[in-house]
Amino acid sequence: MAEFLTLESAVATHVRDGDVVALEGFTHLIPFAAGHEIIRQRRRDLTLVRLTPDLIFDQLIGAGCARKLIFSWGGNPGVGSLHRFRDAVERGWPHELELDEHTHAGLANRFVAGASGLPFAVLRAYAGTDTIEHSATVANVICPFTGEVLGAVAALRPDVAVIHAQQADRAGNVRLWGITGVQKESVLAATRSIVTVEEIVDHFDDDRNALVLPSWTVTAVAHVPGGCYPSYAAGYSERDNDYYEAWDALSRDRRVFEEWLEDNVFQAKSA
Amino acid sequence: MGDFTNDEVMTVVAARELQGARSCFVGIGLPSVAANLARSLHVPGLVLVYESGTVGAKPTSLPLSIGDGELARTADVVVSVPEIFNYWLQPGRIDVGMLGAAQVDRFANLNTTVIGSYDRPNVRLPGAGGAPEIASACPRSIIVMRQSKKTFVGELDFLTTFGFGAGAEARARLAMPGAGPRALISDLGVFRPDPRTFEMTLTALHPGATVAGVRDATGWDLAVSDDLIETPEPSDEELALLRALHARSNTKTTD
Numbered sequence: 001m002a003e004f005l006t007l008e009s010a011v012a013t014h015v016r017d018g019d020v021v022a023l024e025g026f027t028h029l030i031p032f033a034a035g036h037e038i039i040r041q042r043r044r045d046l047t048l049v050r051l052t053p054d055l056i057f058d059q060l061i062g063a064g065c066a067r068k069l070i071f072s073w074g075g076n077p078g079v080g081s082l083h084r085f086r087d088a089v090e091r092g093w094p095h096e097l098e099l100d101e102h103t104h105a106g107l108a109n110r111f112v113a114g115a116s117g118l119p120f121a122v123l124r125a126y127a128g129t130d131t132i133e134h135s136a137t138v139a140n141v142i143c144p145f146t147g148e149v150l151g152a153v154a155a156l157r158p159d160v161a162v163i164h165a166q167q168a169d170r171a172g173n174v175r176l177w178g179i180t181g182v183q184k185e186s187v188l189a190a191t192r193s194i195v196t197v198e199e200i201v202d203h204f205d206d207d208r209n210a211l212v213l214p215s216w217t218v219t220a221v222a223h224v225p226g227g228c229y230p231s232y233a234a235g236y237s238e239r240d241n242d243y244y245e246a247w248d249a250l251s252r253d254r255r256v257f258e259e260w261l262e263d264n265v266f267q268a269k270s271a
Numbered sequence: 272m273g274d275f276t277n278d279e280v281m282t283v284v285a286a287r288e289l290q291g292a293r294s295c296f297v298g299i300g301l302p303s304v305a306a307n308l309a310r311s312l313h314v315p316g317l318v319l320v321y322e323s324g325t326v327g328a329k330p331t332s333l334p335l336s337i338g339d340g341e342l343a344r345t346a347d348v349v350v351s352v353p354e355i356f357n358y359w360l361q362p363g364r365i366d367v368g369m370l371g372a373a374q375v376d377r378f379a380n381l382n383t384t385v386i387g388s389y390d391r392p393n394v395r396l397p398g399a400g401g402a403p404e405i406a407s408a409c410p411r412s413i414i415v416m417r418q419s420k421k422t423f424v425g426e427l428d429f430l431t432t433f434g435f436g437a438g439a440e441a442r443a444r445l446a447m448p449g450a451g452p453r454a455l456i457s458d459l460g461v462f463r464p465d466p467r468t469f470e471m472t473l474t475a476l477h478p479g480a481t482v483a484g485v486r487d488a489t490g491w492d493l494a495v496s497d498d499l500i501e502t503p504e505p506s507d508e509e510l511a512l513l514r515a516l517h518a519r520s521n522t523k524t525t526d
């Protein structure tokens with residue numbers, strides 16, 4: 001059964017230096033507060049996994065937490081570049097960043113294989129591209145039934161998956177709705193999981209087709225209202241597009257970024 | 272020539288290209304603007320599919336990201352990311368894919384990964400996202416991007432998304448299910464694959480553009496169609512709807 005912890009305690013207990021850490025949430029429900037807690041606790045040598053690194057990985061990379069990045073689209077959606085990510089790849093600041101990059105379909109299916117207990121997943125992908133030459137976790141496979149050549153991607157089994165959800169009940173069952181990305185797959189693929197939630201409720205109050213992760217599939221639940229800001233939680237908050245646009249200027253300069261990090265992450269209180 | 276910008280012509284022409292489509296897999300930026308314009312003008316029932324898993328989104332303003340709340344609120348159904356790619360895109364259920372890129376070559380292959388070398392790039396771009404599967408699985412695809420010698424290049428720095436590879440038969444050899452790019456639409460003109468060589472060939476010039484000007488903005492020896500036409504100017508209705516769409520949106524850019 002999931003254990004209710006503070007976010008500080010959940011990260012202290014379940015995220016360790018050198019871990020493979022997936023923080024998922026496709027534009028919606030991005031676990032920013034948990035990412036900031038990882039920065040505050042100064043985790044190092046992490047392999048960070050997200051389909052869309054987004055601002056949260058720009059912050060983690062700039063703060064020096066990441067040794068390697070597994071991803072499929074590393075931009076600031078609708079705005080432009082992730083400048084801390086670019087600085088790491090283009091100039092090795094604050095240190096070198098190893099990449100394993102995929103297509104969305106490929107990385108999503110790596111989580112599916114991990115969640116399914118299979119060594120790899122099959123899809124029609126990567127044919128003819130240079131991406132296949134640069135990843136050790138993509139290969140071709142021949143269909144035993146038709147002889148077709150298909151793409152194969154290695155299963156991904158993170159040490160820990162971190163997601164944000166709208167609700168947990170008092171037993172630690174987790175419920176989320178709206179755009180659900182690869183949250184279910186990342187939690188089921190991972191050895192441990194941390195879920196931050198907007199609200200803890202007595203009962204889930206309707207039978208909408210929401211995604212439920214039963215308490216026994218989750219390691220820790222932390223009550224962190226607003227824990228996905230500046231992304232959003234459908235039914236609770238709106239995406240702060242102005243923040244995403246402001247990040248472009250703020251993140252271009254190393255010194256300005258470091259000041260931001262000090263004021264907004266290190267000096268901020270743990271949830 | 273009327274009072275409109277090259278970007279507006281590009282977007283209007285891309286929206287026209289969606290006539291007859293039932294569904295469109297939409298990338299963010301210019302493709303999203305064009306697809307939303309098409310839905311409000313030429314193809315009222317057009318099913319917009321975004322890689323965030325929103326199927327049948329009906330936004331009234333332009334989303335900043337592919338996961339904006341309005342896309343989910345207005346969608347017919349919202350599915351997970353593995354599902355959108357495995358069940359919906361991969362089998363060819365979505366008619367048209369609309370894509371942008373940083374670089375394109377003469378066979379409509381796209382680069383969205385790096386400028387320069389892979390290991391130490393001059394510019395690290397976002398990467399593949401959903402584009403490679405959109406371009407391989409959709410029965411047809413449309414590419415929308417601004418044109419210059421920096422974007423229309425002789426050789427890609429990185430092949431992220433396969434168009435026609437090295438030309439004729441290349442898609443067939445890789446057993447790609449979709450037919451490939453049907454049009455490359457820039458702010459200067461429209462390029463379509465030659466039926467024999469599959470090289471992207473200038474088939475339409477936008478108002479005010481010249482063949483010499485397009486040649487100057489192309490990094491390969493440009494082929495020009497014998498049946499070159501001039502793009503009909505955007506109508507008042509097209510421009511009004513496009514501008515209203517931008518006015519309703521809090522996005523400051525179109526790309």
